[in-house]
Amino acid sequence: xxxxxxxxxxxxxxxxxxxxxxxxxxxxxxxxxxxxxxxxxxxxxxxxxxxxxxxxxxxxxxxxxxxxxxxxxxxxxxxxxxxxxxxxxxxxxxxxxxxxxxxxxxxxxxxxxxxxxxxxxxxxxxxxxxxxxxxxxxxxxxxxxxxxxxxxxxxxxxxxxxxxxxxxxxxxxxxxxxxxxxxxxxxxxxxxxxxxxxxxxxxxxxxxxxxxxxxxxxxxxxxxxxxxxxxxxxxxxxxxxxxxxxxxxxxxxxxxxxxxxxxxxxxxxxxxxxxxxxxxxxxxxxxxxxxxxxxxxxxxxxxxxxxxxxxxxxxxxxxxxxxxxxxxxxxxxxxxxxxxxxxxxxxxxxxxxxxxxxxxxxxxxxxxxxxxxxxxxxxxxxxxxxxxxxxxxxxxxxxxxxxxxxxxxxxxxxxxxxxxxxxxxxxxxxxxxxxxxxxxxxxxxxxxxxxxxxxxxxxxxxxxxxxxxxxxxxxxxxxxxxxxxxxxxxxxxxxxxxxxx
Numbered sequence: 001x002x003x004x005x006x007x008x009x010x011x012x013x014x015x016x017x018x019x020x021x022x023x024x025x026x027x028x029x030x031x032x033x034x035x036x037x038x039x040x041x042x043x044x045x046x047x048x049x050x051x052x053x054x055x056x057x058x059x060x061x062x063x064x065x066x067x068x069x070x071x072x073x074x075x076x077x078x079x080x081x082x083x084x085x086x087x088x089x090x091x092x093x094x095x096x097x098x099x100x101x102x103x104x105x106x107x108x109x110x111x112x113x114x115x116x117x118x119x120x121x122x123x124x125x126x127x128x129x130x131x132x133x134x135x136x137x138x139x140x141x142x143x144x145x146x147x148x149x150x151x152x153x154x155x156x157x158x159x160x161x162x163x164x165x166x167x168x169x170x171x172x173x174x175x176x177x178x179x180x181x182x183x184x185x186x187x188x189x190x191x192x193x194x195x196x197x198x199x200x201x202x203x204x205x206x207x208x209x210x211x212x213x214x215x216x217x218x219x220x221x222x223x224x225x226x227x228x229x230x231x232x233x234x235x236x237x238x239x240x241x242x243x244x245x246x247x248x249x250x251x252x253x254x255x256x257x258x259x260x261x262x263x264x265x266x267x268x269x270x271x272x273x274x275x276x277x278x279x280x281x282x283x284x285x286x287x288x289x290x291x292x293x294x295x296x297x298x299x300x301x302x303x304x305x306x307x308x309x310x311x312x313x314x315x316x317x318x319x320x321x322x323x324x325x326x327x328x329x330x331x332x333x334x335x336x337x338x339x340x341x342x343x344x345x346x347x348x349x350x351x352x353x354x355x356x357x358x359x360x361x362x363x364x365x366x367x368x369x370x371x372x373x374x375x376x377x378x379x380x381x382x383x384x385x386x387x388x389x390x391x392x393x394x395x396x397x398x399x400x401x402x403x404x405x406x407x408x409x410x411x412x413x414x415x416x417x418x419x420x421x422x423x424x425x426x427x428x429x430x431x432x433x434x435x436x437x438x439x440x441x442x443x444x445x446x447x448x449x450x451x452x453x454x455x456x457x458x459x460x461x462x463x464x465x466x467x468x469x470x471x472x473x474x475x476x477x478x479x480x481x482x483x484x485x486x487x488x489x490x491x492x493x494x495x496x497x498x499x500x501x
Contacts, residue, residue, distance in 0.1 A: 008037030012048060024055060024294045024323060031060050035067075042071040046080065056291035056327040058088045075105065082114060086121075089284060089331050094118055102131070109135045113147055125155045136167075145171060146188035150379070153191035158198035165195050186212045190379040197377070206483045209377045213388035222385035224395035230300065230347070231399040235406045237301030238350045243410070246304070246354055247314045251321035254358040256328060257439050259283075259341040260349070261364030262400060263384060264374035266421040269450075270362060271339045273432055276450040277441055282332050283339025289352055290342075292323035299348035321355035337439070343383050346403045353411055360439050361411070363404060366421035368397050372487050373477035394490035 015030035031052055041048075049064035065081040078101060086094035098115035105111045112131045119128035128151065135141055135148040149168055158165060168191060175185050193208035257274060259267045271283045295316070296307040308316055332338050345352060352359065372394070375387040386396040408416060417438040424431040432447055477484065 005037060005039040008034045008039030009041060011037065012039070012041070012044075016051070019051060019055070022295050022297065024291065025319070027051075028055060028057050028060070031057065031064075035060055035063050038067070043068055043077075045071060046077065049080075049084065053084060053088070054291075055294070056286075056288050056330065058330040061088070062090075075101070075108070075111075079110065079114065086114075086118065089282065091118065091121055095122065107138060107140075109138060109141045109144055109148070113151070116148070116151055120151060120155055128155060144184075146175070146184050146191065149191040150187050153194040158195040160199045162195070162199070165192075165199070168192050168195065182215050186215050187379065189215075190377070193377060202479050205377075206480055210483075212379070213376065216385075216388045220385040220388055220392075222388075222392055222396070224386075224392055227386075227396060227399055231402050233300045233302070234347070234350075235402055238304075238406070238410065240410050242301055242305075243350055243354060246308055247317055249317035249321045249355050249357055251318060251325070251356055252358055253321075253325055253356070254360065254440065255325065255337055256340050256356060256359050257283075257337055258345060258352065258359060258361045259339055259364070260346050260361055262366070262371050262375070262397065263343060263380070263387075264378065265364040265366040265371050266419070266424060267341045267364050269421075269424070270364060270419065270435060271341050273435065273447050273450045274337075274339055274439065274441075276447045277436065277444055278446075279337055279441055281336030281338050283341060284331075285342045286328075286331055286340055287342045288327040288331065288340065289320075289324055289345065289348075289355075291327055293320045293348075293351065293355070296320075296351065299351060304351055317355045320351075324356065337441075346400060346407070349403070349407045350410065353415065359415075361407075361416045362435060362438065363407075363416060363418050364421055365404070365418055367477075368491055369477045369481075369484065369488070370421075370475070372397065372491075373480055373484065376484075376487075390484060390487040391490045394487045397491055 011030045011034040015027045015034065018026040018030060031048065034048070045064045045068035049061045049068060052058075052061035052064060061084060062081070065077075065084050069077045069081055078097065082094050082097035082101065085091075085097060095115075095118040098111070098118045101108070101111040102115050112135050116128040116131040116135075119125070119131070132148045132152045136145050141148075149164075149171070152164070156164075168188060172185065172188055172192065175181050175188060177185070189208045189212035193205045193212065196202070196205035196208060257280070259270055259274075261267045274280045275283055297303055307313065310316075312319075328338055328340075346363075349361065353361075372390070375384070375393055376390060378387065380387055386392040404418070408418065417434065419431060419435060429448070433443060436443055436447065
């Protein structure tokens, strides 16, 4: 190994240590230098790629993944690279990789499934369905077909005589209730619940979603009491005086537009409206701010105060803001405004404002029952463990209500716009204009046709945003009013009228 290669290997080890110390900038610098040195570490490049991806350093992650493929051009290494492309907004490249993998392995269910999900993101449902059917026809996927059914259920409307329903029911029987097949059953139950809901079988639908949620509870990290305590600390301590006491950021960019709100509250709809504007480049649930602020060990007022009290704290807000903009460039390029609709950023909105003082925030609000039902019936892969129980949903919602009231009072009024989902649906022209005006964007007629904007949509709302605005979903929860009683009693209290937004 040459001296340069030895230096490269040393840099990688030092990057790992810097990451453990939560030193984001040093970690990124050493990884970038290691890529340039190109040490012959073989398949260890996969670990480098994962570390860089964890920090949002897309270019480094992709470069390391390509080195890993060069060292071991296996289906697994190529699939990992394709997944990385998809996860980081390189949707067209991911689609090309997926097509190549299927050409080489036409009967591989993993390759077919990945291609189908890429096609769904671009709205090519016909092609996706064909590939999902290919998976279901394979004799080797007896206990893996639930993943295909899950995607298929998201893009089709089931009918009462649909042969897919008994096919899924038969698979549920084969999967059974063995502990080692618990997660297989979870995936299928959400698909079955969707089929039952489409066909008006509300009792069966609710039972499927309820069982799926209960089966996931052993994996849940959500603790309602701890969540309430965190909200208490923020509301009590993160006031205007506290914000004014912190060192100010020198970042003057208004490039990011943050869309806030609970999942299924209309955030993807507003993202799609804004992305239809010529000045807005793209958007996603990017999770970049957490990467940029990794040196802050927690987001309570005490944790933020401690971080700013460390050596160099007088420039911490600027450094975090600069890191965030760098990561945004990595993900989206350097042109245009960008939407960030990462979940749960309401929890540290004050810190985001401190680091990016010119950023705009748009907060979606929707009838709690509508969001609760939509969350309960949706399988979230990560970041929303509170959706698995109606009482946990209610506790989380109450915390978000308190945070909305708090940040509305504390942040400058020109910073935060609240958008009621029901009013947006009923009077879209008025609210689209308000949204654009708040973001500092001139009106453009094409935003009315947001559903026609051609882009990859990766959230659970991919189907809805490709349709014109419709009001039918506003009251979908009413069919499940009786079994949702635990939500209503926890959120509102016993005997409270909840039928009005």
